[in-house]
Each structure stands twice: as structure tokens, then as C-alpha cells.
Amino acid sequence: MWNYVYFMVLIHVKDPTEYTGPESYVHEMIEQRNLDWFPRMRTSSLDTQEDKTKEEQDNRILRVQMENANEAIKTLTMELTELQKLVTESRAQKHRMNFLPNSSLPTPLNP
Numbered sequence: 001m002w003n004y005v006y007f008m009v010l011i012h013v014k015d016p017t018e019y020t021g022p023e024s025y026v027h028e029m030i031e032q033r034n035l036d037w038f039p040r041m042r043t044s045s046l047d048t049q050e051d052k053t054k055e056e057q058d059n060r061i062l063r064v065q066m067e068n069a070n071e072a073i074k075t076l077t078m079e080l081t082e083l084q085k086l087v088t089e090s091r092a093q094k095h096r097m098n099f100l101p102n103s104s105l106p107t108p109l110n111p
Contacts, residue, residue, distance in 0.1 A: 004038060010023075011027050025037065
């Protein structure tokens with residue numbers, strides 16, 4: 001906590017043209033009497049634990065979504081394979097029909 005007090009004193013005595021990015025930010029927050037930059041009842045170790053828990057939860061969600069996507073891909077692949085078989089069979093059947101004479105149709109007489 002004393003480090004934050006020292007930091008505030010540094011900002012107070014330092015020339016504003018010499019501020020770094022974080023110093024400018026904190027200076028602006030102090031001017032606005034906004035203490036959001038100051039950690040209250042929080043430690044970085046707790047934040048890290050919460051981040052890990054959140055990351056694990058996100059990983060579980062992503063894993064489920066990937067499993068669902070993989071199942072959908074498998075289903076679509078099977079359906080596409082079946083459609084390809086049907087198209088191939090249909091083409092083969094049409095090909096056979098074009099080469100075989102159709103005996104049910106009358107043939108024209110040659111004069």
C-alpha cells in the first residue's frame with residue numbers, strides 16, 4: 001500500500017510533461033477524484049486465480065463447442081458421401097438407358 005502513496009507523491013512532484021502513460025492515467029484519475037485505479041480489497045494473486053478459473057471455464061466451453069462442431073462435420077460428411085453415391089448411381093443409370101435400345105417405343109419404318 002505504501003508503494004501507492006509513494007507513487008501518488010511522485011506524480012504530485014513530477015513535471016506533467018515527463019509522465020509515462022500509467023502516470024498520466026493515474027494523474028488524470030486523481031484530478032477527477034476517481035479511485036478506480038487504486039486496488040481495494042484485491043490482490044493480484046486472487047485476480048490470477050479468478051483468471052485461471054475463468055480460463056478453465058472458457059476452455060471447457062470451447063471443448064464442448066469443438067466436439068459439437070466435429071459431430072456436425074461427421075454427419076455432414078456421411079450425408080455428402082451418401083449424396084455422391086446417389087448421384088453416381090443416377091448417372092450410371094442414365095448412361096445405361098442411353099445405350100440400351102428402348103423396345104417399348106415403336107421404331108420408325110424406313111421407306
